[in-house]
Structures are given as C-alpha cells and as structure tokens.
Amino acid sequence: MPHLQFEINRHLADAEKRAFSDEVRKLFAETMDTGTDHISISIREFGTYNLSIGRVKEPQRGVAVVNADIRAGRTIEQRRILTLGFMELLHRTWHIPKEHMYVTLTEHKGEDFHLLEKYLASWQEGEDPLAD
Secondary structure (H helix, E strand, C coil): CCCEEEEEEECCCCCHHHHHHHHHHHHHHHHHHCCCCCEEEEEECCCCCCCCCCCCCHHHHEEEEEEEEECCCCCCHHHHHHHHHHHHHHHHHHHCHHEEEEEEEEECCCHHHHHCCCCCCCCCCCCCCCCC
C-alpha cells in the first residue's frame, strides 16, 4: 500500500487538498498499473521557512518535498512518469515552481504493506492488490 507524503511550505485549503488527493490516486493507479483503494496520502503544511531545499533561493514562491513509499517492481520509466506527474500536479494546483520540488521514492517488498485483513503481495502488472 503506497504511502505518498507531500510536504508543502504554505497553508492549503481543504477543498484543494481533497481534489489534489483524488488526482494523485488517479495518477498513481494509472502509472503504476494498480487499484486506488490501498493508496494512502499525507499532506503536511509548513510555514514558509520551515521547509527548504538548498537550491531554492525564494521559498516564498513555494517548496514541496515528496516521499513515496511504494512496492518494488516498477520500471524506472514508471517511476519517472510518476515523479514528473507529482511535480505537474503540485505546480498546477499550488503554482509551486517545479525547480522548488524534490521527490524521493523508496521501494519495499509487498509484504511490508499491511491492512487489517492481509498484507500485500509483490506487485504484478494489472493487479488489484485488494482482490482475493
């Protein structure tokens, strides 16, 4: 079950966060060839100077750091499409310059992801991880 964590250095409206989360789930499911029910998303808001990236000289224009814990098995092409898709969504939603973003993907075995009823198997193309 991926955990997609978005840290942003500004206050965000709840309606924008809901719409953004819907778009993130859609992007993840399409790019990573999986369902949406197991995708978890965290959005954390920070003050302007409470989040930084060394190369960003104007943090008031926005900073975003993304950490994505995903199951192993996806290609570098899938991971790159996902990363650039996150950046596009952040830019389109909150006008954060793409150069002010940093994305880290961490891969785990499927069995590292647990729900009440089961742990997930390793990723397989075209899967629905919650189907029996």
